[in-house]
Amino acid sequence: SAVAYDPGARAGTPHLRAARVLAGNWTGTSTVPSRALYPHQWSWDSGFVAIGLRHLSPLRAQTELETLLAAQWGDGRIPHIVFNPSVPLDAYFPSPDFWRSSTAGRAAGAPRTVQTSGIVQPPVHALAAWLVHRADPGLSRARGFLARVYPRLAAWHRYLLHRRDLGGAGLASVIHPWEQGMDNSPCWDAPLARVTPAPARTFRRADLAHGAPEDRPTDLDYGRYVRLAADYRDRCYRDAPAGDAGAGADAFAVEDPAFNALLIASEHALARIARELGATGTARRARAERLTGVLVERLWQPEAGMFLCRDLRGGGPVPERGVCGLVPLLLPGLPRDVADALVRTLAGPHFGARLVPSYDLLGEAFDPHRYWRGPAWFNTGWLLERGLRTHGASARADALRDAMIEAADASGFAEYVDPHTGEARGATGFSWTAALTLDLLQ
Ligand code: 9WN
Numbered sequence: 132s133a134v135a136y137d138p139g140a141r142a143g144t145p146h147l148r149a150a151r152v153l154a155g156n157w158t159g160t161s162t163v164p165s166r167a168l169y170p171h172q173w174s175w176d177s178g179f180v181a182i183g184l185r186h187l188s189p190l191r192a193q194t195e196l197e198t199l200l201a202a203q204w205g206d207g208r209i210p211h212i213v214f215n216p217s218v219p220l221d222a223y224f225p226s227p228d229f230w231r232s233s234t235a236g237r238a239a240g241a242p243r244t245v246q247t248s249g250i251v252q253p254p255v256h257a258l259a260a261w262l263v264h265r266a267d268p269g270l271s272r273a274r275g276f277l278a279r280v281y282p283r284l285a286a287w288h289r290y291l292l293h294r295r296d297l298g299g300a301g302l303a304s305v306i307h308p309w310e311q312g313m314d315n316s317p318c319w320d321a322p323l324a325r326v327t328p329a330p331a332r333t334f335r336r337a338d339l340a341h342g343a344p345e346d347r348p349t350d351l352d353y354g355r356y357v358r359l360a361a362d363y364r365d366r367c368y369r370d371a372p373a374g375d376a377g378a379g380a381d382a383f384a385v386e387d388p389a390f391n392a393l394l395i396a397s398e399h400a401l402a403r404i405a406r407e408l409g410a411t412g413t414a415r416r417a418r419a420e421r422l423t424g425v426l427v428e429r430l431w432q433p434e435a436g437m438f439l440c441r442d443l444r445g446g447g448p449v450p451e452r453g454v455c456g457l458v459p460l461l462l463p464g465l466p467r468d469v470a471d472a473l474v475r476t477l478a479g480p481h482f483g484a485r486l487v488p489s490y491d492l493l494g495e496a497f498d499p500h501r502y503w504r505g506p507a508w509f510n511t512g513w514l515l516e517r518g519l520r521t522h523g524a525s526a527r528a529d530a531l532r533d534a535m536i537e538a539a540d541a542s543g544f545a546e547y548v549d550p551h552t553g554e555a556r557g558a559t560g561f562s563w564t565a566a567l568t569l570d571l572l573q
């Protein structure tokens with residue numbers, strides 16, 4: 132049953148208010164990102180939520196990840212949405228009858244017992260599992276938590292590194308903006324422009340019942356999202372072989388720095404998990420280091436002072452500065468000059484607001500209110516705060532942490548906020564905002 136979140140309730144401390152959001156969004160086995168806008172389980176949301184939940188209940192945090200992993204497909208993919216069967220079909224679009232995972236996804240090993248989407252989201256899960264374990268190693272060992280999740284996480288990484296290496300260089304590609312998680316980032320404008328939108332009359336958006344249209348993607352964006360997802364479904368979620376840009380291949384294929392940085396950070400975490408389970412973890416650590424080299428070689432742009440996406444179909448780097456190009460700061464093995472340049476770019480004219488914007492403050496497409504085209508988000512802020520700390524910029528990390536805690540609490544744990552003023556946008560009572568605030572408060 133839904134517990135209404137009341138943003139007017141200001142009693143207690145930021146910690147208590149954040150905990151209350153997570154309690155209200157807990158379904159018994161996982162957490163919805165937002166009761167109204169996103170009433171199912173989302174993949175990378177659950178990773179971030181588990182990172183915060185571990186401070187309230189390590190058991191709930193483990194359960195969050197276990198529920199998601201139970202919906203993993205036979206080919207290793209973790210679907211971006213796991214649908215709650217008790218939620219009406221028209222509460223969210225695209226719904227299970229669009230994805231048809233149990234029929235269209237059968238060849239790829241979609242689960243029979245639960246309905247899911249067929250695309251993926253950024254692989255933050257192994258990092259989350261490791262952090263959750265560390266919060267209560269005794270409980271984790273007693274429940275065999277890591278031993279149970281490790282093979283699933285390893286299969287997930289295997290899927291991304293083999294089936295999704297569409298560029299052939301070793302990095303994972305995304306084939307839909309929803310996979311990268313920053314849905315309408317201006318980084319996708321050029322690669323998406325080649326996609327013929329599905330006609331507006333063929334689908335009905337549910338998001339506009341809960342979100343202001345000027346804060347959300349446009350109808351034209353949605354037409355293209357629907358086309359890409361429907362084409363993938365109609366191919367039974369089969370991934371094209373590496374290097375294949377032919378007729379059966381995806382119209383949209385991008386190598387994204389944030390997605391790959393999270394994969395590498397999670398590979399480091401898997402190395403630690405392997406060690407905890409009695410193996411050496413050496414091969415995984417070596418792979419994470421090798422992939423860091425590939426990421427730099429392939430996506431680093433010294434003139435921009437940041438990483439840029441690579442459009443595999445249009446050829447070459449996408450000349451837009453999205454926050455995704457700063458997220459690799461998270462990686463410990465980054466060359467010194469690259470890390471230093473990222474720290475400078477974060478404070479410079481393109482990103483230097485009170486809170487880190489999702490897109491270039493000076494970019495032509497910048498819009499402080501529209502979703503991933505300018506507003507500040509708390510998951511990317513959390514990753515950058517961690518990155519600043521990893522590379523010794525602790526005063527900047529402290530300042531970002533304080534600004535985020537303040538903005539999260541004052542906005543009623545908004546989904547995203549104006550990067551200059553902190554004004555709330557999108558949903559309030561948003562789970563990862565509350566969860567990551569809890570983590571920053573520790
Ligand atoms: C599509 C759940 C998700 C986040 C994404 C965010 C938004 C969905 C949507 O909400 O995307 O997956 O319907 O707009 O962009 O990052 O995981 O919170």
